Amino acid sequence: MIEYPSDVTLVEMLPRDGFQRLDEFVPTDEKVEIIDALSETGVDEIEITSFTHPKAVPTLRDADEVAQRIERHDDVTYRALVPNAVGMERAIDAGVDKVNALVTVSETYSEHNQNMTVEEILTGVEEIVEMAEGTGIEVEAGMGTSFYCPYEGRIPMEDTLSVVDRVVDAGVDEVTLATTMGLADPVEIEEMYTTVFDRHPDLDAGLHLHDTNGMSLANTLVAMQCGVDRFDASHCGLGGGVVLPDGLGGVGNTPTEDLVQMLTRMDLETNADFERVESVAHEVADRLDIGATSHVLMGGTVDRVLATVAEDNA
C-alpha cells in the first residue's frame, strides 16, 4: 500500500498570494471579512498579508490594518510574508504568530521581484531570525523559484539545495519549496524532496503549489510519499507573482478546495472541513467575481454531480 503522512497541515495563501495578484485593490473591509471566513474553514495557518513596501505591492498596502482588524482564532496560526528587516519590524508591531521570510533561488527573479541579490536576501533572513528571537514569532522560509524561474527556466537542483542549506544555517527549521511558476513535475518533486530529506532529515519541509501545468495534485501525492506533510494552497486558486505578466492566465495556486477535497476523500487527517472550504470558495468567487477557477467551483464533487443529474431527471 502506498503510504501517506498521517496528518497534513494546510496553509491558506489567498490573502497574500491572491490579493496581491489581483489588478484591483480589494478594500480592507472585504479582506478582513474574507480572512475571518477563512479562519472558520479549519485551515491550520493563514498568510494574511505581506509587509512589503506599499509601492512595490500596492494591492497589499493595508497590511498593518488587516493584521490589526482580523479576528484571531486560537487554533489558527496567522503569518505574514516579510521580505526584509523593515517588513519584520512591521510584523512584530502587528503581532503576527509567524513570518514567511521569502527567499528566491533564482538570481534574475530576485532582482525583478525584490530588487535584491540572493546574497542580500539571505543576509536579510539572518536579520529576521535574530529579530524574531524572544518575540515568540516563528520564522519559516518560503523558497521562491525552487524549480523553475520565468527568466532562467529550470533552476539546477544544486542551487535550490545551497539556498536551503544557507537558510538552515541561519537557524530556520521550516522551509517551503515553491513551484512559483507551477511547472514542476512529479519526478522533479520526488528528486528534490528525497535529496532535501537526505541532507536535512529533521527539516520541516513543505510545498507551495502553483498549478500552471495541471500537475499540482499529482505533485502533492508524490511529495506526500516523500514525507511532505505541509502544503500551501489558495482558495479559488487565486495567486501568482506580482512581476508576472497578466497574460499568464494559468499561474494560479492549487485551489485549496480541490486539495482539501482530495485529502478528505483519501481519508487523510487534516483540520480542514471540506464543506466549509467549498462554501468559502463559492463566497470568494462571488465576491471577487472571478468565475469557476477550480474543479470544486465547477461542481466537481460527488454531491454536486449527483444532485445535478437527479435534478435533470426529475
Place this chain on the structure above:
Amino acid sequence: MIEYPSDVTLVEMLPRDGFQRLDEFVPTDEKVEIIDALSETGVDEIEITSFTHPKAVPTLRDADEVAQRIERHDDVTYRALVPNAVGMERAIDAGVDKVNALVTVSETYSEHNQNMTVEEILTGVEEIVEMAEGTGIEVEAGMGTSFYCPYEGRIPMEDTLSVVDRVVDAGVDEVTLATTMGLADPVEIEEMYTTVFDRHPDLDAGLHLHDTNGMSLANTLVAMQCGVDRFDASHCGLGGGVVLPDGLGGVGNTPTEDLVQMLTRMDLETNADFERVESVAHEVADRLDIGATSHVLMGGTVDRVLATVAEDNA
C-alpha cells in the same frame, strides 16, 4: 524511488467520447481530418467512433463512413465502440483493428445509457467475443461506472470486480475501468487495481479517465504505481456520457495533452510526440471553438510560460 511502468500505452478517445458529447454534429469531413491529425501524434490507439444505433447517438450516425474514410497508419490501432452484436457486425464490415465492448457496472446507468440490463450487456459481450473469432479483430471491454454512477453514487467495488470476472470468463483479456463520472480518488484507484491484479495477475487492465474532480493526473500516478500502463484520454478533454445533463460542465476526459505532457516530462516511455499532441489540441480547440479546456491549451508548458514572460519583458 517510486516505480512507474517502463512503457505507457495511450488511447485517444476524442473521436468517440468527444464528438458524441458535442451538441452539434461534427461534419464527417471534419471528423476524418481530425482523426487523420490524431494519427500523426504518436498515440497508440484511437477510438474512432461508436457503432451505436444512429437514433441513440445521432452525433455519431456517420460511424461507417468515418471508419471507411480515415487514413490508417500501421503503427496505430483503430478501434470502435460496439454496444452489442449489431454494432459488432458493422465493426467487422468496417474492418476496424479492435473493438471496445462497452459494459456498464451500474444497473441504473445501463438502463439509461443502453436500455439493457447488465446481464444483457454481458451476454452481448460473449456474442461479440464469438463474432470476433477468426476475424483478427481484438476485443477489449471498457467498464463504465466502475467507481461512481450518476444515479446510484458510489459503486461497491465488489460489483465492479464481479463484472470484471464475468468479462474475463467470456474470454476478454483486456479491460479498461472507467471513471465515467470523473469522481474517483487516488485511494479508490489504488484499492481497485490492487484487488483486480490480485484476482487476475495477467489481465491487461487500463484506466479510462474523466477529470470532474481534478484528480485524474494524480489518479494516473497512483494507477501507474499499481502497474497500470494503458490510459484513455481525449484531446482538449472533450468527452462525457451522452445521458448526462449539459449543465455538468466538468465531466470531461483527461486532456491527452496534459497527460502526455506529464508522462513526457517524467521521462516515461510513450510513442506520443508531445509537440504534435499540443499542436493538434490547439487545432481541435480552434476548429470546434471550445476554448482553453486544458492546462496545455491555457499555455501551461515550460516553453509557453518562458516565451510569454520574455515577450512581456522585451
